[in-house]
Amino acid sequence: MADNKKIQIPRLKLGNQGLEVSKLGFGCMGLTGVYNAPLAEVDGIAILIDAFNKGITFFDTADVYGSHANEVLVGKALKQLPREKVQLATKFGIAGMGPDGMIVKGTPEYVRSCCEGSLNRLDVDYIDLYYQHRVDTSVPIEETIGELKKLVEEGKIKYIGLSEAGPETIRRAHAVHPITAVQMEWSLWTRDIEEEIIPVCRELGIGIVPYSPLGRGFFGGKAIVETLSANSFLVAHPRFKGENLDKNKNIYIRIENLAKKHKCTPAQLALAWVLEQGDDVVPIPGTTKIKNLDDNIGSLTVKLTKEEDLKEIFDAVPIEEVAGDRTYGNMKKATWTFANTPQKDGNV
Known part of the structure; x- marks a missing residue:
């Protein structure tokens, strides 16, 4: 088994705007619940410090995670770390849930108020990478990015990112101010972004930050060799339910x-x-367990050849055999869901 003993986690430039991060980041969302019960604050802080000590310096949170609790936890962990050596990413834009799905906001006033709130909860002077979590279809992307540009000029954020944005939205945003990174779901069983999003990002020099790279824990054995917690949102996820799960077990x-x-x-x-x-x-x-953190870091030592190994792995997960949507319920209504003929403005 690959392990993380004395592993040097490589560093690289994320995008072409100058942001340097560890090759492997840490998604903080689960520390305050979602997949399992929230960790005790002291335990959440401990795993972030352990991740940093093992070479992970790129931490990802959002104002909506844990109803602000996630940013507070991350902020407390930062007090025990050298701030200048951490690349801190957070997000704004999801204002809550309504009967029709996510409530998404991207007005300049909302952008600024969210940034001030995150700076306060994180207790930092600046945010390294600030993402629009979801695109507000009622506000021109130029207005949202225009306000983010002002925050860059004021030193409150260093780099701008987008999450779940379509190709034309990315282009329009990038024309207002360079976008450093685009965060999208990307894993062996979710590869929709490869056709349009990845080429656009590479054309524009934008880094790619895959979230749920383990298929929301599926490839770590969740629901296969583990029993899902009753309070986990995965119990309602299409790919983890009933016949879909039975089919996906073959993968x-x-x-x-x-x-x-x-x-x-x-x-x-x-x-x-x-x-x-x-x-x-x-x-x-992301993870709430040190053993899983070590397992993730150990993936950096797995040697795959471009031609043979990658194709063999790719072929083991035929995308047409994946049973169930990548997201579920009202979440779809505010997510660019990659239909067969996606909307060209990406603001779905």
Whole structure:
């Protein structure tokens, strides 16, 4: 099994605007609940410090995670770390949930108030990478990015990012102020962004930050070799339910068998595949367990050849065999869901 003993986590430039991060990031969302019960604050802080001590310096949170609690926790962890050596990313734009789905806001006034709120909760002077979490279809992207540009000029944020934005939205935003990174779901069983989003990002020199690179824990064995917690939102996720899960288990078994060949865990193999997609790709797996953190770091030692191994892994997960949507319920209504003929403005 690949492990993380004395692993030097590489550093790279995320996008071409100058932001340097660790090749592997840490998604903080789960520390305050979602997949399992929230961690005790002291335990959440401890895992972030451990991640930093092992070479991960790129931490991803959002104002909506834990109803602000996630940013507070991350801020407390930062007090025990050298701030200048941490690349802190947070997000704004999801104002809540309504009967028709996410309530998304992107007005200049809202952008500024969210930034001030995040700076306060994180207790920092600046945010390294500030993402628009979801695109507000009622506000021209130029207005939203225009306000973010002002925040850059004021030194409150250093770099601008987008999450779940379509190709034309990315282009329009980038024309107002350079976009440093685009965060999208990307894993072995969610590859929709490869056709349009990835080429646009690479054309414009924008880094790619895959969230849920382990398929929301699926490739780590969640719902296959583990029992889902009753309070986990995964119990309602289409890919983890009923017949869909029964079908998807076949995919897990294939990856499990390939992992044995590479002498690593299924999670390490799945994450190694994402890591191999390019030097402009920085996945942000999250976890609440040190052993899983170590497992994720160990994926950096899994050696895959471009021609044979990557194709074998790719072929083990035929996208047409993946059962269930990548997201569920009202979440779809505020997410660019990659229909067969996606809207060209990306603001779906």
